[in-house]
Amino acid sequence: MQVHIRYFSVYGSTQTYAEHLAGLLNTSAHPLEVPLPDDATPVIALSPVHGPVVQAATYARKIQGRPVAVAAVGMTLLDVAREKDSLRKLVPEHVARFYLPGKLEFSTMSTAHRATLASISTMLRAKPVKSANDKAMIAAMGTDTDRMDFAELQPIVQWVQSLR
Incomplete structure (x- = not known):
């Protein structure tokens, strides 16, 4: 087809x-x-x-x-x-x-995109209870994943x- x-x-x-x-x-x-x-x-x-x-x-x-x-x-x-x-x-x-x-390759990412993801990561870190997805997003922050x-x-x- x-x-x-x-x-x-x-x-x-x-x-x-x-x-x-x-x-x-x-x-x-x-x-x-x-x-x-x-x-x-x-x-x-x-x-x-x-x-x-x-x-x-x-x-x-x-x-x-x-x-x-x-x-x-x-x-x-x-x-x-x-x-x-x-x-x-x-x-x-x-x-x-x-x-x-x-x-996600932080090494090639735009500054604006990195800043947005940093904000998301900061909000996730502040959560008292984190899901597996939250933890994965935090762990990926700043690294090529x-x-x-x-x-x-x-x-x-x-x-x-x-x-x-």
Whole structure:
């Protein structure tokens, strides 16, 4: 089955996932701004989670008349992201939702992004009771952390195969 893959990536990990997924599905991956052909081919949109914003979800809401899936790439622990399922509130019910573990490289991050994460870390440290996710975020602060796992693309491949 043919599929269109679109992505938005800030530091490269989402693009890496998109390109790897494209290889698994024998297609190509393109940035979100590349127009979709006027066909009924399924679309998979990937983007990082930046606070409450998931560019892929915004993109997916505009797509009509074809199957759509969204993959959010983030640093929240995968089981927590899946349980929380924040995409559920951001996309229509018919859109398939997936979560992928990300990568943060403080060594390449913008000053503004580092400052935002430092503020979040400070707030998390002040919490009297910290969840496993809180502890993971605090531990990752200021260090390059890579949680990417290409095996996590398999459920997306299975979704595409289920459309046959």
